[in-house]
Amino acid sequence: xxxxxxSRRHALTLGICLTLSGLSxxxxxxxxxxxxxRVILTVSGSIEQANRGKDAVFDMALLESLPQHSFTTNTxxxxxxxxxxxxxxxxxxxxxxxxxxxxxxxxxxDYTITIPMADAAEGVxxxxxxxxxxxxxxxxxxxxxxxxxxSKAELRSSTYYERSIWQLKxxxxx
Numbered sequence: 001x002x003x004x005x006x007s008r009r010h011a012l013t014l015g016i017c018l019t020l021s022g023l024s025x026x027x028x029x030x031x032x033x034x035x036x037x038r039v040i041l042t043v044s045g046s047i048e049q050a051n052r053g054k055d056a057v058f059d060m061a062l063l064e065s066l067p068q069h070s071f072t073t074n075t076x077x078x079x080x081x082x083x084x085x086x087x088x089x090x091x092x093x094x095x096x097x098x099x100x101x102x103x104x105x106x107x108x109x110d111y112t113i114t115i116p117m118a119d120a121a122e123g124v125x126x127x128x129x130x131x132x133x134x135x136x137x138x139x140x141x142x143x144x145x146x147x148x149x150x151s152k153a154e155l156r157s158s159t160y161y162e163r164s165i166w167q168l169k170x171x172x173x174x
Contacts (some may be wrong), residue, residue, distance in 0.1 A: 032095065035059035040142050041126075045104075045173035048097035056096040060128065060142070066091050069125055073150040076161055077140070084127035084146045090120040093173070100173040105145060108137065108167040115145070115163050117173075122155065123148045126168065140166035 032051040037059035044055045051057060066087035074081050093103075103115040127144040128134065135141025144166040149155045 032056055033062065035062055037061055041168065041170070043096050043098070043171045043173065046098065046100040047173055048099065049095065063087055063126070063128055066095060071123070071125065071148045073146070073148055075146070075149060083131050084125050084144070085129035085132065086125045086127040086143070089124040089126055089145065092126055093117070093120055098173040102174050104172040104174065105165045105168060106170040107165050108169050111165060113163055113165050119163065123151065137167060143168040
């Protein structure tokens with residue numbers, strides 16, 4: 001692409017987007033490294049990139065090595081808008097080379113929900129930070145699947161609130 005005809009601002013924005021899109025697919029180009037810390041998320045099922053048998057397991061450092069994104073949104077669980085930070089669900093799925101139509105997500109308390117793979121295109125974050133601080137288990141952590149509820153009216157419904165699973169521990173792609 002010839003950037004010569006783009007404004008300086010548009011060229012910079014395009015360059016950042018190209019860099020970030022390259023990071024998500026290439027973050028683990030040499031294979032998914034083994035976690036060095038405590039495993040907090042296991043991804044299984046229809047994935048092509050694993051690091052423990054047929055599963056992809058992540059400690060917090062591996063999740064932090066993916067591109068990080070943030071948004072602030074209102075939720076039914078907090079009395080004010082809060083900021084969530086973590087990798088996009090789409091980047092996490094790309095890192096494990098997920099192939100499927102659904103994600104079966106499970107929480108520490110055995111709550112389970114099915115999330116359509118198409119939802120990953122909605123800017124969903126696997127949040128690891130709440131207002132720039134790690135989330136304790138008692139604060140819905142350490143991982144919380146969160147939709148950008150304020151970005152679209154249709155996301156503010158029980159369907160998407162139910163898919164926002166906190167204390168996430170496992171995802172199975174089918």
